[in-house]
Amino acid sequence: MSTVESLVGDWLPLPDVAQLLDVSITKVHGLLDERALAALRVGDRRIRCVPAAFLQDGHVVESLKGTIIVLSDAGYSDEELITWLFTPDDSLRGRPVDALREGRKTEIRRRAQSLAW
Numbered sequence: 001m002s003t004v005e006s007l008v009g010d011w012l013p014l015p016d017v018a019q020l021l022d023v024s025i026t027k028v029h030g031l032l033d034e035r036a037l038a039a040l041r042v043g044d045r046r047i048r049c050v051p052a053a054f055l056q057d058g059h060v061v062e063s064l065k066g067t068i069i070v071l072s073d074a075g076y077s078d079e080e081l082i083t084w085l086f087t088p089d090d091s092l093r094g095r096p097v098d099a100l101r102e103g104r105k106t107e108i109r110r111r112a113q114s115l116a117w
Contacts, residue, residue: 010052063105
C-alpha cells in the first residue's frame with residue numbers, strides 16, 4: 001500500500017461515487033475532467049478511486065473544486081494534491097480536507113496558493 005493510499009484510508013471506486021451522488025458514471029468522469037474531483041489508481045487491482053472524504057451528504061465537498069484547481073495550478077499532480085489534502089497539519093488541528101469539510105476554505109486556499117511561490 002502506498003503512502004497516499006494509507007493516508008486517505010477510505011477510497012471509493014468510480015461506480016460507487018456515481019451511486020452515492022446519484023449520477024451516471026459519465027457525470028463522475030465529467031467531474032474528474034473539470035477538476036471537481038481527483039482520483040488515483042489504488043489497491044491491488046489499480047482501480048481508479050476517489051477519496052471518500054471528498055463526498056459529504058451525497059454531494060462533492062463544496063470547496064474542493066477550487067482547491068484542486070489551485071493546487072493543480074501550483075504544479076501538483078493528483079497524487080501530490082491528495083497527499084497534501086490528507087496530511088495532518090498541527091497548525092490546522094487536523095488535515096486540510098477536514099478543514100474544507102468544515103467550511104474553512106479561505107484558510108486552506110490561502111495555504112494552497114502559497115505553495116505556488
